[in-house]
Amino acid sequence: MKRIGYLGPPGTFSEEAARRHRGNGEGELVACASLEEVFARLETGLLEEGVVPVENSSEGAVSVVLDMLAAHPELTVRGEVVMQVVHSLLVPPGVKLEMVEKVLSHPQAFAQCRTFLRQKLAGVELQECASTAAAAALAARCRRPWAALAPLSAASRYNLQVLIPAANDCPHNKTRFWALGRKRVLSPVPPCKTSLIFGVRHRPGALYRVLREFAIREINLTRIESRPSKKGLGDYIFFLDFEGAAGDPVVKEMLDVLTEEHTTTLRVLGSYHVEQE
Numbered sequence: 001m002k003r004i005g006y007l008g009p010p011g012t013f014s015e016e017a018a019r020r021h022r023g024n025g026e027g028e029l030v031a032c033a034s035l036e037e038v039f040a041r042l043e044t045g046l047l048e049e050g051v052v053p054v055e056n057s058s059e060g061a062v063s064v065v066l067d068m069l070a071a072h073p074e075l076t077v078r079g080e081v082v083m084q085v086v087h088s089l090l091v092p093p094g095v096k097l098e099m100v101e102k103v104l105s106h107p108q109a110f111a112q113c114r115t116f117l118r119q120k121l122a123g124v125e126l127q128e129c130a131s132t133a134a135a136a137a138l139a140a141r142c143r144r145p146w147a148a149l150a151p152l153s154a155a156s157r158y159n160l161q162v163l164i165p166a167a168n169d170c171p172h173n174k175t176r177f178w179a180l181g182r183k184r185v186l187s188p189v190p191p192c193k194t195s196l197i198f199g200v201r202h203r204p205g206a207l208y209r210v211l212r213e214f215a216i217r218e219i220n221l222t223r224i225e226s227r228p229s230k231k232g233l234g235d236y237i238f239f240l241d242f243e244g245a246a247g248d249p250v251v252k253e254m255l256d257v258l259t260e261e262h263t264t265t266l267r268v269l270g271s272y273h274v275e276q277e
């Protein structure tokens, strides 16, 4: 059976995303201790797929994931899951808001609840954990008035009480997850998106020339992101998503033009089915 890794322990947003990615198909969900571990296990073949967060509607790119993806040329994007992310403030039974001494969570959750924390828990210590569910598990076993920002569903799993059901600052907080793997999806079911990583030469209009190829073919871009190439200050690689599949004749022809004329490197991360929003 296919093994699908995610940032564990059970009860994380990533687990929910991995479950949705699996759908009604077969697959064993495997909890990993960190995102690095998901990538390491994909590399060694211990996992066939790994579901990782790539982008949040309020915090932007999950840069550590983009950087690890750039460093693993064997990996492809096989699918996408977009999830509504609601952070709940969970506490051991009997703990009231004014008793809370420490809040535990994943750094992304702290960032998405910044205003809430400042207004309702000003001055309370924050402790970063490997994931939201790791935070819930620690709050449950520490025997201290410590709270966790975690998915609502983590409350029953870890015997915690829900103090505040929705603590995120933006009500429309969404996170995009990618399912990564080593095998490409060859004929993804439409509607599809395709994701690329590319580099350009340092010259006037270099990025414009790339984007122009999309514009003249009326290909809709859905995201562009730059990350340092790590080769030196001022040197970047670009992550770009667009609507369509790499196998579509127009897209195929455009990718050839980009490779031959406008980029220094171009890697097609993959084409994958997307849910219509």
Ligand SMILES: O=C(O)C(=O)Cc1ccccc1
Pocket: 007, 011, 012, 013, 014, 015, 053, 085, 106, 108, 109, 130, 131, 132, 133, 175
């Ligand atoms: O810690 C989790 O639950 C994760 O899956 C990582 C995460 C944290 C906050 C928002 C989205 C994903």
